[in-house]
Amino acid sequence: MTEPQIIAAGGSAHQFDPQRGQRNLADHYAKWKSERDSHVQAVLASTAKKKIVVAGPGTGKTFLFKKVLEGKRNALTLTFVNSLVDDLSLELCGLSEVRTLHAYARGALSRTAKINAKIFPKLSTIVREDAQILLNADIDFDHIFHNRDDGNEHIEFYRIRKDYYGYYGFSDIVFALVKYWEKNKRKIPTYSQVVVDEFQDFNKLEVSLIDLLAEQSPVLLAGDDDQALYSSLKGASADFIRQRHAHQDYTSFTLPYCSRCTRVIVETANDIIRGATQSGFLRNRIVKPYRYFENSEKDRESDRNPKIIYAHLYARRIPWFIEKKITEIARVVKRKFSVLIISPTKTQSRFIVRILRGRGLENIESLGSKEHSEPTLLDGLQVLLGDSKSNLGWRIVSKSLLPDADFRSLLEQTHHDDIQPFCEIVDAASRKKVRQALTLLRAVRRHRSSRASPEILTEILASVGLERDEMSNDFLRDAISSISVRIAEPAIRKLPVKATTIQSSKGLTEDYVFITHFDDRYFIKDEDKTNISDQDICNFVVALTRARKQVFLISSHPRSNPTFLRWIDQNRIEDVTPPIGEGEMEPGQ
Numbered sequence: 001m002t003e004p005q006i007i008a009a010g011g012s013a014h015q016f017d018p019q020r021g022q023r024n025l026a027d028h029y030a031k032w033k034s035e036r037d038s039h040v041q042a043v044l045a046s047t048a049k050k051k052i053v054v055a056g057p058g059t060g061k062t063f064l065f066k067k068v069l070e071g072k073r074n075a076l077t078l079t080f081v082n083s084l085v086d087d088l089s090l091e092l093c094g095l096s097e098v099r100t101l102h103a104y105a106r107g108a109l110s111r112t113a114k115i116n117a118k119i120f121p122k123l124s125t126i127v128r129e130d131a132q133i134l135l136n137a138d139i140d141f142d143h144i145f146h147n148r149d150d151g152n153e154h155i156e157f158y159r160i161r162k163d164y165y166g167y168y169g170f171s172d173i174v175f176a177l178v179k180y181w182e183k184n185k186r187k188i189p190t191y192s193q194v195v196v197d198e199f200q201d202f203n204k205l206e207v208s209l210i211d212l213l214a215e216q217s218p219v220l221l222a223g224d225d226d227q228a229l230y231s232s233l234k235g236a237s238a239d240f241i242r243q244r245h246a247h248q249d250y251t252s253f254t255l256p257y258c259s260r261c262t263r264v265i266v267e268t269a270n271d272i273i274r275g276a277t278q279s280g281f282l283r284n285r286i287v288k289p290y291r292y293f294e295n296s297e298k299d300r301e302s303d304r305n306p307k308i309i310y311a312h313l314y315a316r317r318i319p320w321f322i323e324k325k326i327t328e329i330a331r332v333v334k335r336k337f338s339v340l341i342i343s344p345t346k347t348q349s350r351f352i353v354r355i356l357r358g359r360g361l362e363n364i365e366s367l368g369s370k371e372h373s374e375p376t377l378l379d380g381l382q383v384l385l386g387d388s389k390s391n392l393g394w395r396i397v398s399k400s401l402l403p404d405a406d407f408r409s410l411l412e413q414t415h416h417d418d419i420q421p422f423c424e425i426v427d428a429a430s431r432k433k434v435r436q437a438l439t440l441l442r443a444v445r446r447h448r449s450s451r452a453s454p455e456i457l458t459e460i461l462a463s464v465g466l467e468r469d470e471m472s473n474d475f476l477r478d479a480i481s482s483i484s485v486r487i488a489e490p491a492i493r494k495l496p497v498k499a500t501t502i503q504s505s506k507g508l509t510e511d512y513v514f515i516t517h518f519d520d521r522y523f524i525k526d527e528d529k530t531n532i533s534d535q536d537i538c539n540f541v542v543a544l545t546r547a548r549k550q551v552f553l554i555s556s557h558p559r560s561n562p563t564f565l566r567w568i569d570q571n572r573i574e575d576v577t578p579p580i581g582e583g584e585m586e587p588g589q
Contacts, residue, residue, distance in 0.1 A: 025296070028294070029294060029295050029296060032257075032293060032294045032295065033295070035257070036060075036257040036259075036293055039253065039254065039255050039256065039257070040060070040063070040064055040067060040255070042253055043064060043067075043068065043220075043253045044067055044068065046251055046253075048250075048251035049214075049218045049219070050214055050218070050219055050221075050244075050249055050250045050251065051218075051219070051220045051221070051250065051251050051252075051253065052199075052220075052221045052222075052241070052244050052245055052250045052251070052252050052253070053220065053221070053222045053252075053253045053254070053255060054222075054223065054224055054225075054241070054245060054252070054253070054254050054255075054286050054288050055222055055223070055224055055254070055255035056224050056226065056227075056255070056256070056258060056269075056288070056290040056545075057224070057227065057258060057260065057261070057269070057541075057542070057545035057546075058258040058259060058260025058261055058509070058545060059255035059256065059257055059258050059259070059260075059290075060255055060257070060259060061197065061222050061255065062087075062088065062091050062092075064222070064255065065077065065088075065091075065092060065095075065096075065195050065197075065220075065222075066091065066092065066095065068193060068195065068220055069092060069095040069096050069193055069195065070095065072095070072096075072192040072193050073192055074190075074191050074192050075095060075096040075097070075191055075192050075193040075194070075195070076096060076097050076099070076104070076191045076193070076194045076195070076213075076217075077092060077096040077097065077098045077099070077194075077195040077196075077197065078098075078099055078100070078101055078104060078194070078195070078196050078197070078210070079098070079100065079101075079196070079197040079198050080100055080101050080198060080201060080202065080206065085098055085099070085100055087507065088197065096193075096195065101174055101206055101209065102119065102170040102171075102173055102174060105117075105173045105174045105176070105177040105209070106118075106119055106168070106173055108177055108189070109173065109176060109177045109180065111189075112177075112180065112181075112184075112187040112188075112189070113177075113180050113187070117168055117173060117176075118166065118167050118168065119167060119168050119169070119170065119173060120165070120167040120168075120169065120383070120392060121169065121170055122169070122373070122374070122375045122379065123162065123165065123167050123168065123169030123172070123392075124141045124142050124145075124158075124169040124170070124171060124172065125373065125374060125375060126161075126165070126375055126392070126395065126396070127141055127157075127158050127161045127162065127169075128140065128141055129399075130161055130411065131154070131157060133408055133411050133412070134411065134412065134415045135157065137154075139154045139157075141154070141158050141169075141171070141172070142169075142171045142234070142235075143235060144158075145171040145172055145174070145175040145205055146171055146203040146204065146205050146234055146235035147203070147204050147205070147235055148204045148205055148208060150179075158172065164391055164414060164419060165390075165391050165392035165395065166390065166391060166392060167392050171205065171234075174205055174206060174209060175205055177209065178205065178208045178209050178212065181209075181212045182212070185212075185215070188212055188213065188215060188216045189216070189217075190216045190217050191213070191216075191217040191218075192217070192218075193217070193218055193219075193220070194210075194213050194214070194217045194218065194219045194220070195219075195220050195222070196210055196219065196220070196221045196222065197222050197223070198222075198223055198227075198506075199221045199222060199223035199240065199241045199244075200223035200224055200225045200227060200228040200236075200238045200240075200241045201223070201228055201229060201230045201236045202236055202240055202241075203234055203235040203236045203237065204235070204237075204240075206236075207240050221241065221244060221250070223241045224241075225238035225241050225242055225285050225286050226273060226282070226285060226537075226538060226541050227506075227538055227541060227542050228534075228535070228538050229502070229503055229506060229535075229538060229539065229542060230503070231535055232535060233503070238284075238285075238534075239284070241286070242284055242285075242286055245286050254288045254289065256288065256289040256290060256291050257291050257292075257293035258290065258291065258292060258293055258545075259293040259295065259298065260509060260545070260548055261292070261545055261547060261548060262292075262298065262301050262302040262305050262547075262548070262549055262550065263292045263298075263299075263302040263306075264302065264305065264306055264307060264308055264572050265308070265544060265545060265547055265550075265551055266290065266291065266292040267292065267569070267572060268308055268544060268551075268568050268569075268572055269290060269541055269544055269545055270290055271567055271568045271569050271572070272537065272540060272541055272544070272564060272567055272568065273285075273290075273537075273541070274567075275564075275566075275567025275568075276532075276534075276537045276567070279532075279567075281532060281533075281534055281537055282534055282537060301548070301549050304549075305549050305550040307572060307573060307574035308550075308551050308552075308553060308568065308572050308573050308574070309325070309550065309551070309552045309553070309574055309576055310552075310553045310554075310555070310565065310573050310574065310575050310576070310577075311552070311553075311554050311555070311575065311576050311577045311578065312554070312555035312556070312557070312558045312561075312577050313554070313555075313556070313558065313577060313578060314556060314558070315348075315517065315556040317578075318352060318516050318517075318554055318556065319351075319352050319355035319356050319359070321554060321578070322341060322352065322356065322514050322516075322552075322554075323356060323359060323361070323488060323492070325514070325552060326339060326492050326495065326497075326512075327488075327489050327491070327492055329512060330489070330491040330492050330495070331491070336495065336496075337495065337511040337512060337549075338495070338496045338497075338498075338510040338511045338512070339495060339496070339497040339498070339510060339511065339512050339513075339514070340497075340498050340499075340500070340505065340508055340510035340512070340513045340514070340546055340547070341353075341497065341498070341499040341500075341513075341514045341516060342499075342500060342501065342502055342505050342513060342514070342515050342516065342543045342546065343499070343500075343501060343516045343517055344501065344502065344516075344517050344522035344523065345501065345517075345522070346368060346501055348516060348517055349366065349368070349499045349500060349501060350366060352499055352516065353366045353499045356488075356497070359487040359488045360487050360488035360493050361488055361492065361493060361495070361497055362493050362494060363493075363494050363495060363496050363497060364497040364498075364499060365496075365497065365498050365499070366499050366500070367498050367499065367500035367504055367508075368500045368501055368504040375396045375399070376396075376400065377396070377397055377400035377401070377437075379396055380392075380393045380394070380395070380396025380397035380399075380400065381393070381397060381434070381437055381438060381441055382441075383396065384397065384434065384438060385438060385441060385442070385445075388423075388438070389421060389423050391414075391421060391422040391423075394421075394422035394423045394426055394434075395411070395414075395422050397430075397434050397437075398410055398422070398426055398430065401430055401433060401434075402430065410422070410425055410426065413425050498510065502539045502540075502542060502543050503539075505542065505543060505546050506542060508546055509546055509547075509548060510546060510547065510548065511547070511548050511549045511550075512547060512549055512550050512551075512552070513543070513544075513546050513547035513550075513551050513552070514551075514552045514554060515543050515544070515551065515552065515553050515554065516554045516556070517554070517555075517556045518553045518554055518555045518556075518562055518564075518565070519555050519556055519557040519560070519562055520560070520562055520563055521557065523536060523539065523540060523562065523563075523564065524536050524563065532563065537564075540564050553565065558577075
């Protein structure tokens with residue numbers, strides 16, 4: 001079928017080229033739908049056991065998954081993005097089991113190896129700290145597991161500590177399952193269909209797991225190397241999706257039509273990819289089409305939002321600008337809409353949330369991981385609530401409660417052949433303190449009062465960065481805000497607004513997206529800001545394509561234009577930078 005011609009940016013769906021003439025609109029849209037559906041049908045019609053689908057943002061992966069899984073029993077869907085598990089579980093409810101890789105590995109290891117596998121997410125951090133004290137060596141165990149450094153001498157140390165603590169971590173449980181299946185191929189389960197999402201962000205270890213599953217079951221991999229986000233965080237590489245896309249063992253498909261974003265967003269994403277490749281970046285990327293999908297509803301939205309909005313202003317004025325633009329949108333659309341604010345750092349995101357809440361936006365939600373990377377006293381106490389003699393729990397609370405020298409001495413006692421339970425080598429005073437803390441937490445859990453020392457509560461809260469009076473302060477703050485004068489217009493106070501970082505925005509989609517601090521010093525990670533990486537480019541493409549309707553780019557460095565802005569066709573940009581001085585926050589706001 002001949003591909004429908006794409007109308008230029010800002011053009012109306014009612015403007016036809018001469019060949020199309022006055023063709024009926026319904027027929028026009030039907031042809032676009034037929035073309036899009038043909039790509040889905042190509043996947044469904046293929047009898048290949050191994051398939052790979054390269055799908056850009058908003059091109060209908062979930063719809064494809066539903067079709068692929070229809071009528072199948074005992075299907076499995078895997079992704080590593082936690083935020084996608086709930087969404088996919090709902091979308092695929094009744095069609096497939098949906099799991100993150102570590103959750104799947106836990107269940108599979110328990111079933112096939114008959115192991116009582118428990119997970120503590122921060123175990124690799126704890127064992128790394130143990131190695132620093134006991135071996136005088138800084139060992140990145142996650143890197144060892146992620147990259148399948150199977151012969152590394154330090155794996156045995158990790159195994160011994162893991163067994164002592166009685167828990168697996170996120171990476172080593174996948175490693176354990178892979179090693180077990182490689183030795184016991186007959187134990188690999190068979191599924192009617194395995195679907196793997198976000199494959200561009202898988203590392204070597206995770207790919208090993210998928211390859212083992214593919215030996216027994218039909219597999220469909222889906223992803224987009226232009227959206228690779230996690231190479232620096234967990235050793236992921238887009239090379240794996242590229243290799244399988246080019247490999248004869250896999251039959252390759254694309255989903256080229258974006259039905260999520262308006263025309264200008266799709267074309268801007270293409271501008272970024274074009275600018276990147278012309279500048280020598282993304283050299284090994286999979287060349288694939290990414291096209292706006294014409295339909296009546298999206299064409300109307302595209303006509304209403306024909307430009308990418310850009311402004312440069314000082315950082316302290318960004319919340320004011322966002323509030324101003326949300327108010328303007330509300331006055332035009334006159335119905336509920338959703339907003340996503342994406343910032344490069346958590347600190348920037350939290351600042352914006354705090355200011356907007358103070359101005360009366362009641363439904364603003366700060367997203368992203370709230371977990372501390374380092375184990376806290378509360379982490380240890382939670383483990384002990386489940387098992388009062390847990391070596392892991394006592395190890396964590398001892399680190400929090402004891403002077404460093406005393407803790408090191410205790411830890412060294414667990415590094416001998418005659419290892420004792422941690423709770424038996426902790427001093428009596430510390431054991432009493434922990435019992436008091438557990439009594440307090442059990443009372444809190446049951447919504448009862450406790451006679452435990454208030455100092456215990458202070459210590460628990462401090463371990464996770466909270467002040468003793470923070471809970472009462474939150475109550476007072478809420479009470480005060482309920483009677484204070486709200487600055488924001490009533491029309492926008494209840495609108496759903498989410499704020500997060502680029503990495504945490506993966507899987508999110510909202511009507512309007514504000515990308516803040518859009519400057520090279522934040523969007524280019526290299527220290528001298530001259531060496532752009534493929535990761536920097538992918539980060540921006542992901543942020544840009546979270547929006548259904550319109551994107552606002554807000555620079556916080558008025559004297560320089562961002563590199564990525566220069567890659568965008570200037571006809572797609574509307575500069576709405578306010579005059580200097582406009583929108584300054586009032587004192588204390």
